[in-house]
Amino acid sequence: MIIDKESIEKIAHLSRLELDETSEEKMLKSMNEIVEWVAKLEEVDTEGVAPLTHMTDEQSVWREDIAKHTLSHDEGLKNAPKHDKDFFKVPKVLD
Secondary structure, three states, X not given: OOOOHHHHHHHHHHOOOOOOHHHHHHHHHHHHHHHHHHHHHHOOXXXXXXXXXXXXXXXXXXXXXXXXXXXXXXXHHHOOOOEOOOOEOOOOOOO
């Protein structure tokens, strides 16, 4: 498969890109190199190779997400510099 100038223009239009002549030529060269590289990958014999879902055999090291003791509402507000009965008060950020 070879990507031509018409394909580049169509892709640019769909991507909402405005390419000048120089950029089109660079994009055309780059995309054809990518297509050639993918074609090389098709030459690799993958018979009997199981598909991968991850690139390594490492297992998850994360702990189970188990709820433990949490702060009560009052404990959470206790050290807040400013608060009312239910909420933290913070300085206004947006006008």
